[in-house]
Amino acid sequence: MAINITRRDLLKLAGGSVLGFLFTPVPWKTLDDLAIWTQTGPWVPKLPQGEPATRFSACPLCPAACGVRARCLGGQPVSLTGVAGHPLSHGGLCPLGLAAHHLAYHPQRVVQPLRLTRAHGQLQTTPLTLEQALAEIAPVLAEAKSSGEYVAVLDQQPGRMLSQRYQQFLGLFPRAAYLGNDGGEGATLTTLQSLCEQPYGPLGLDLENTATLLSFGAPLLEGWGTPGHINHLRRLQAENGNDRRLQLIQIEARQSRTALQSDTWLPIKPGSETALALGLAQVLISESWCDRRRLQQRADDFQCDGGRSFCDLVADFTPARVAAITGLHAEIIVATARQAAQHAPAIALGGSDPGAGPLGTMAELAIASLNVLLDSVGVTGGIVPRRALPVGEELQSAAALPITNIADLPERSVRVLFLDAAQSGYALPWQLLERKLIPETGCVISLSPYLTGLAQHANYVIPAPAPFEALQEGVTPGGAAVASFTISPPLLAAPATVVEPAELLNHLAAALALNWTSFTAADLLRQRVAALQQASRGRVFTFPEEQWQEVAAVGSAEQLWEIFASGACWQDETTPAARLPRLRLLGKSSENFERLRTAGASPPALQNQTAGSLLLLPFGWRGAVGNGQVSPVLSKIYQESGLHELANHAYLNPATGRSHGLESDGPALLQTPAGNLRVQLHLDRAVPPGVVQVAVAPLPNGSTNELNENVLALCALQADGTWRLTPAQVAKV
Amino acid sequence: MDRTETSKLRYGMVIDLDRCDGCGACMVACAVENNVPPAQPRTNDRTGLTWLRVFKVENGADYPASRSVFVPMPCQQCELETPCVSVCPQNAVEVDQATGIVTQVPVRCLGCRYCMTACPYHARYFNWWDPEWPAGMEKTLNPDVAPRMRGVVEKCNFCHGRLQAARAQAAAEGRREPREDEYVPACVEACPRGAIVFGDLADPNSKVAQLAQQPDTFQFLVRLGTAPKVHYHSRQPWVQRMVEAGLTRTKKESANG
Ligand code: SF4
Ligand code: SF4
Ligand code: SF4
Numbered sequence: 001m002a003i004n005i006t007r008r009d010l011l012k013l014a015g016g017s018v019l020g021f022l023f024t025p026v027p028w029k030t031l032d033d034l035a036i037w038t039q040t041g042p043w044v045p046k047l048p049q050g051e052p053a054t055r056f057s058a059c060p061l062c063p064a065a066c067g068v069r070a071r072c073l074g075g076q077p078v079s080l081t082g083v084a085g086h087p088l089s090h091g092g093l094c095p096l097g098l099a100a101h102h103l104a105y106h107p108q109r110v111v112q113p114l115r116l117t118r119a120h121g122q123l124q125t126t127p128l129t130l131e132q133a134l135a136e137i138a139p140v141l142a143e144a145k146s147s148g149e150y151v152a153v154l155d156q157q158p159g160r161m162l163s164q165r166y167q168q169f170l171g172l173f174p175r176a177a178y179l180g181n182d183g184g185e186g187a188t189l190t191t192l193q194s195l196c197e198q199p200y201g202p203l204g205l206d207l208e209n210t211a212t213l214l215s216f217g218a219p220l221l222e223g224w225g226t227p228g229h230i231n232h233l234r235r236l237q238a239e240n241g242n243d244r245r246l247q248l249i250q251i252e253a254r255q256s257r258t259a260l261q262s263d264t265w266l267p268i269k270p271g272s273e274t275a276l277a278l279g280l281a282q283v284l285i286s287e288s289w290c291d292r293r294r295l296q297q298r299a300d301d302f303q304c305d306g307g308r309s310f311c312d313l314v315a316d317f318t319p320a321r322v323a324a325i326t327g328l329h330a331e332i333i334v335a336t337a338r339q340a341a342q343h344a345p346a347i348a349l350g351g352s353d354p355g356a357g358p359l360g361t362m363a364e365l366a367i368a369s370l371n372v373l374l375d376s377v378g379v380t381g382g383i384v385p386r387r388a389l390p391v392g393e394e395l396q397s398a399a400a401l402p403i404t405n406i407a408d409l410p411e412r413s414v415r416v417l418f419l420d421a422a423q424s425g426y427a428l429p430w431q432l433l434e435r436k437l438i439p440e441t442g443c444v445i446s447l448s449p450y451l452t453g454l455a456q457h458a459n460y461v462i463p464a465p466a467p468f469e470a471l472q473e474g475v476t477p478g479g480a481a482v483a484s485f486t487i488s489p490p491l492l493a494a495p496a497t498v499v500e501p502a503e504l505l506n507h508l509a510a511a512l513a514l515n516w517t518s519f520t521a522a523d524l525l526r527q528r529v530a531a532l533q534q535a536s537r538g539r540v541f542t543f544p545e546e547q548w549q550e551v552a553a554v555g556s557a558e559q560l561w562e563i564f565a566s567g568a569c570w571q572d573e574t575t576p577a578a579r580l581p582r583l584r585l586l587g588k589s590s591e592n593f594e595r596l597r598t599a600g601a602s603p604p605a606l607q608n609q610t611a612g613s614l615l616l617l618p619f620g621w622r623g624a625v626g627n628g629q630v631s632p633v634l635s636k637i638y639q640e641s642g643l644h645e646l647a648n649h650a651y652l653n654p655a656t657g658r659s660h661g662l663e664s665d666g667p668a669l670l671q672t673p674a675g676n677l678r679v680q681l682h683l684d685r686a687v688p689p690g691v692v693q694v695a696v697a698p699l700p701n702g703s704t705n706e707l708n709e710n711v712l713a714l715c716a717l718q719a720d721g722t723w724r725l726t727p728a729q730v731a732k733v
Numbered sequence: 734m735d736r737t738e739t740s741k742l743r744y745g746m747v748i749d750l751d752r753c754d755g756c757g758a759c760m761v762a763c764a765v766e767n768n769v770p771p772a773q774p775r776t777n778d779r780t781g782l783t784w785l786r787v788f789k790v791e792n793g794a795d796y797p798a799s800r801s802v803f804v805p806m807p808c809q810q811c812e813l814e815t816p817c818v819s820v821c822p823q824n825a826v827e828v829d830q831a832t833g834i835v836t837q838v839p840v841r842c843l844g845c846r847y848c849m850t851a852c853p854y855h856a857r858y859f860n861w862w863d864p865e866w867p868a869g870m871e872k873t874l875n876p877d878v879a880p881r882m883r884g885v886v887e888k889c890n891f892c893h894g895r896l897q898a899a900r901a902q903a904a905a906e907g908r909r910e911p912r913e914d915e916y917v918p919a920c921v922e923a924c925p926r927g928a929i930v931f932g933d934l935a936d937p938n939s940k941v942a943q944l945a946q947q948p949d950t951f952q953f954l955v956r957l958g959t960a961p962k963v964h965y966h967s968r969q970p971w972v973q974r975m976v977e978a979g980l981t982r983t984k985k986e987s988a989n990g
Binding site: 045047048049050073076077078079080081082091092093094095098099101102104105106107221222227228231234235238255257260261265267631632633634635636637639640641642643644653655685686687688689700701 | 751752754755756757758760761762763764765766768769770771772774776777778781782783786787788789791793794795796797799800801802803864866867868869870871872873874875876879880919922923925926927
């Protein structure tokens, strides 16, 4: 008899067996075993315990140089925390600093000199030995020297001994420029200095004793100055709730984190900072909140004949007019000026988001003058003079080159541009530098541990030590009231092929047979420590013990060096208050009256805006927008939580979106006169109307050989080197 | 579960939402401490692995009236009816009676993800991929915490490795339990704003217990009766309204017991 097995019978059998099998413990036990087995397989990283130790250093990622306590196992740092009693950082470390011990292993790490070429958006790299790289670079420098073309250095952390060395090196070339990038953090203070007839400064902010801080966009709670210090002040106030509580008034178009956390947020229209500063000045003068007689004596152009004095300028900026320009109510403008005058000492501070770049010279001029009107310069709780950090003996005599504003450097004039390795934390559009280079022959040499940011645009990358691989120094951070100095002792051994920037200068000087005394990075730092010991100023805070020691009580430079070698921070004594010398409120150029008037009425960037176009505002947070790289675990706060906006994500107010036919989130094309960029569009009610905000951010775990396109490449560069506002169009794709 | 009879210690947190500025230092410190690997390129906020996620919550108004707060959300360490515990077929989740900490045992976890469905706070994360660290970076891992593999669920355990270390220290000194300053989770230590306070809620003298009693302190989803040991604090009326309006029992729910 034929056995007829149908497909249906087979399925029944299979189904029945599976069902029966499920009633046995076999599958569950198998799953269980599988679960345990996967946890013990050979692919699970084995974590050797190693000898435990606590070591100390300072975070080398930004000029703040926060104190770092490293938990090390077998000599390897496995976690970093702040140093609790640290006088500057007060135990704080930002997210970047907390994971800085990962950076030596970043996928984009460079450990060998590279020659770079670019074709079709791809980066091609040719590994070289140091000798080969020097043999290619030295002749270019020799040519620049003989032809008198510019040699320039972009120093991301000016004020270091290495900075002095860069200047000394540049001094050996007939035409040289020393460029800096602090994102405008110190602009209010340097602008104030520039108004004075006699040299005055350097300057700092006595925030401990300030009553009102009028911040024109300074990202105070997003990593400005020494983030730990600002956080400490806010913490103290939250805990004590004392009467002298610092009132933070944030003046900013974007709803930044600082705006959200401030006591008062004044959401002004983009680009109207100059108008508001002049408007506040108008109220202070017209309501006699400032001492006219004293100002008259001190400021040559406060009020003078000819209708072009400071008083004449601000007279036009009445609350009603400024209200129309800024979008704030006139009463709020009047109330803000009164509050600053009554709740003294008050400081007006210019600044801006690290992705958005500096505020611009006219806005800074108006803000600097506001401080003079508020009489907050040279007083406790105001803007105070501070002493400079002593420089090593050998370098003291070297002619120091002043920092040249990048915008002031002639276009197409630079033959060789060195990009310093230090991470500034402030964005810099590549095209700002590119237009300074001589086309075709301009040569860019990046001293960088990573192939990211500006280094991607270089012709050569010389691998610098990664964070914590070399002795580095932290000098007085922006805005600090007194000078300070920290050494970060290395926690890791650098690969043998890494070249310290100071060494590179020695090699190049030798290759060019320049008149040059070689110093290692350690030599330079020892010189500074010796200079500190000789000056016998201030106190040193040691990290392991969290104790202070007077420098005057340290017997020798060698002893002081020993103190620094295990982690320490030096802080100067406070400088006696010194009133401002005579000054010109409108600055030294006779054209400033007109420039300020125009900038106040309508920022230059907005003058060419066509009807219907949006305003492109780039933004980003400190450290994450500069040249450096972030730890791969920063993917937690980028792609896994959306806490920080990813690169090339664009944000529009829904109402603005509707009026431009953009009704939903999704891919879009951002267009400006400088080019196009594909972005991911988000409708967000916290965005100002008429604006498109685009994040400048790193690739948190990025390992790509594609040139990382950046929204900064689409920004319109202004004559003063700013790029804050650019007319743009957004279209769905 | 009756806490008064069982647990001696009740570790918990108070997070001040008025102080948190959403920097994310806590999330990074948590990842470093607990060997949570970097995200794979295709990861998103559904498939990501963050034991502590800081959410941005908006008041819904339009610019310039719009405001946001940042809400750090670790495992809420539910004390009563702990939802993840009751659904786990493998007993891979337990409430430690001595500390009140809800522990997760990855080696027992089958990856069925019932607990993820049950957790009303979305505080649990599934490992979609084998962990990968860039070459060399595995040297920076914390040897006190075992890395987890693909296919298991994981979550905040109040830095269990740190509790063990603190207990070992206390035992070495002849004490039964660590002092308050000896056991500090990584996120608490890292927060530059001092927004997170941690300690024993059962000790009325502890800072955390006192803060938890403050009038502007609240818990999320109290109506579910899970009694979270993570409390939040805000003086901002809209934040309180948001929690009250959205997260307390409705009349109908109360009527139904
Ligand atoms: S928050 Fe979620 S994971 Fe944590 S105990 Fe409660 S239910 Fe479990
Ligand atoms: S307590 Fe520990 S495990 Fe939990 S969120 Fe904080 S750092 Fe992460
Ligand atoms: S570290 Fe503190 S301030 Fe930063 S996100 Fe976490 S809780 Fe908020």
